[in-house]
Each structure stands twice: as C-alpha cells, then as structure tokens.
Amino acid sequence: MPVTNTTSARKDYTGDGSVTVFPYDFRILDSAHLNVTLDGVTQTIVSHYTVSGVGASSGGNVTFITAPG
Helix, strand or coil: CCCCCCCCCCCCCCCCCCCCEEEECCCCCCHHHCCCEECCEECCECCCEEEECCCCCCCEEEEECCCCC
C-alpha cells in the first residue's frame, strides 16, 4: 500500500489589470494539481492561464492569458 504525503499551499494575489504572471514557490507534479480561481470562479488551464515550473522544487509561474483586474 503506497503512502501519500500531501501538503496544501496557497498563494493569494491581487490583480491590477496589467500583471499576467503570478509565481508559486512549491513543487507540483502536474499542472492539474493547481486550483486557480479568480473572484471565486475556477479558471481553466489553457483557456485562462498556463503553468510553468511543473516538477521544479522551486515552483514556477501561473500566467494568465488576460491580466486579471
């Protein structure tokens, strides 16, 4: 039986209508492991944002297609 160690991390940011890149500083193994919301609405990868740094222990970036206000 495998043992799983799960840690939850959360980053909150405030958009200004011009910034599209928001960093995260923890490791994810799959871009689907991030839950990205905007004003309480879950966003869809590729349609609303992209993710870099998958697998990197230092994290990466969530880049919105359109800058959140």
